Amino acid sequence: MTETYDIAVVGGGNAALCAAITAAEAGARVIILEGAPEPYRGGNSRHTRNFRCMHRGPMFPLTGSYEEEEYLHDLMLVTKGKTDEHLARLAIRTSEECLPWMQAHGVRFQPSLSGTLSLSRTNAFFLGGGKALVNAYYNTATDLGIDIRYEAQVRHVHREGQRITHLEVEIAGAPAQTINARAFVLASGGFQADLDWLARAWGPSARNFLIRGTPYNRGVVLKDMLDQGADSVGDPTQCHAVAIDGRAPQYDGGIVTRLDCVPFSVVVNRDGQRFYDEGEDTWPKRYAIWGRLVAAQPDQVGYALIDAKSIDLFMPSVFPPIVADTIPELASKLGLDPAAVKATVAQFNAACRPGTFHPTELDGLATEGLQTPKTNWARPLDTPPFYGYQLRPGVTFTYLGLKVSDRAQVHSPEGPITNLWAAGEIMAGSILGQGYLAGFGMTIGTVFGRIAGKEAAAHVA
């Protein structure tokens, strides 16, 4: 039983849904092939929270203005120039018209935010988070008559010359079947949930990484296309990792596994030694580098130690901290050598200087004479009880992806693949070659999802 659709969309997250909805509204007959079972649908979009949006004046729910140059400047800072400026400007410029489109398709935003990050000017926060957005889009897709298949694992994208002819898909464990369509959109994410692939790229230490997002982004389709000679972008050896609570689940821990305590901590490694300036900058700015720092330590673990003075200075954590009355006791509860930790903390405490502590800004309260200084918020750990959290690298996404044109079309060295488009994380490396900008993943997904849907629909019209 083979059916022919106008457009087959591979994936079921934000970008896939934007593409499918746009194509169906243009009159195309669309099928969505979501690899996850229904409760886990939506890929990493489930775990997202906001959308970074350009705007020339106040626009609900955004305040002030955030224009193209400033947005691009922010992107250049995090990527250190590793971006395709043409595509980046396209994503930024188009984000402005996406916001009303999102609202018209059921996405609801928070009027204002009482949380810790003050991003109400640059980022629009989804009411209920990314899963609420995904739900809204699935309802819209259902109302548009789009066929939705869950647990649909696309095994092979069949390419003949510069054309895709069909997909081989296993649905809910059944033997592979053929899905025919006249155009295809790939929006099936990166490969971060494939630990073997991560280990090949990063080395064996990657097996100790935790995956913050969906376990279903295993890069099957990405690999299949790369094997078939599609142009690629991004560094295959790189992934974006942050330091998260070491007790987080292997997959899908999402936002709650973050730990905001590092700037107020003394962070030691497995051997009880400090290895980096915990007070380098405010936490949102330095958060991302700690994944890499912890990944470089023995056993890929770190331990953040704080005292009673600091316990209320950061967002609540999902797991309670380990508590002890003395530093050596805390160390042994954490499985560390008490003597080594005691010595490290004593040395740190002795290097602290009097001054004014200011938790929300760079206060210049620095240690003196330490080989690894702490340049801000350096206060001695001297007030029991003492608290400890284990840190491990949590992977958010990978950078390797398909190279696309500004029409979201997938290319090969022989030229464009005439009926193949890509959107979302699978092509985000074209724009985000390094680092991360909060809410920009959803911007890329929405902008390129809609472009891919529109172009694919025009192709089959």
Add this chain to the structure above:
Amino acid sequence: MSLDLAPPLTATEDARRQIEICNACRYCEGFCSVFPAMTRNKAFADGDLTHLANLCHNCRGCHYACQYTPPHEFALNIPAVLAEVRQDSWERLARPQALARMFHERGVAMAGLLVVALTLFFALIAAARPPGGEGFYAYMAHNLMIAIFIPAFVAPLALIGLSLRDYWREVGGGRIRLRHLLKAGDMAGRMRNLNGGHGDGCNFEDGDRFSQKRRIAHQLMMWGFLACFAATSSGTILHYVFGWHAPYPIWAPPKLFGVPGGIAMVAGAAGLIALKLRADPDLGARRVWGGEMAFILLLGAVAATGLALWLATGTGAVGPLLAVHLATVMTLFLLMPFSKMIHGFFRFTALLAEAGKQDTAR
């Protein structure tokens, strides 16, 4: 330690576990009053959980938006666990407690009491019919009606008052100011906690789709009930202050309030029953599903028999209908401290406490 060997968590313990995860996420903070209230704490005492539970209107918006619902290992089900804690709080703070537990869990028991009360009334009617009463009072002496209903009315209210006093202490409510009452009245009057934070309504009956149906049905019920209450009160005033006795013409306050109020209550009850049948029982307190359903039916019956009584004016049906109507009304009042009726009192008190807490936090 194997998870299988761990003793099962109580509702309050599980609520604490879940709320701590929730509080580390905060994606839902715009949905309703529960989430901003949650962010005031990092650790949650039992009283804090009681407060959150009674603020929760079981709209279920947070559940469908949650990335941590089963099969995820965090297994969050905030609407259900808060419903359990809420239910616990009503049963724990009610007096006498034994009655409370029985009625919350057994809707059938409510119906049983209704039958007993009915029988009693029929017997009274037969025994106590006065010579020469007029209208309703041809069937039952007015003073007898008052003698029965005043205690049946006042005693439950007194019990509720005691429960609410204990509740206020448990949740750490502060001094009540007029602006808190106004805020709570506005939240309850417009049922703001069922609007989803975006005005599209709640997720109660149709998976993750939003609808205003529950909010509308609930409003019909609440305002209908208040109108009927006003009808009865105005009748009492007319009777005692102005010596104007029932039956009243259609333009008199008891009818002006009572007829639309009764119609609204019947429509509200029908709507709430239909929605409850469609809703996922796993997102509420499962063990009291029957009792809640029986309670909606009872409210519907109070209104329907009241309307029927009015329509039957002058016919022979008035006698039996009056008995049934009075029996349902009496059952409703007698059960007030022990049935779902209590939720109205607790909800309003929770909104009032929250208005005060927001004031202090500011």
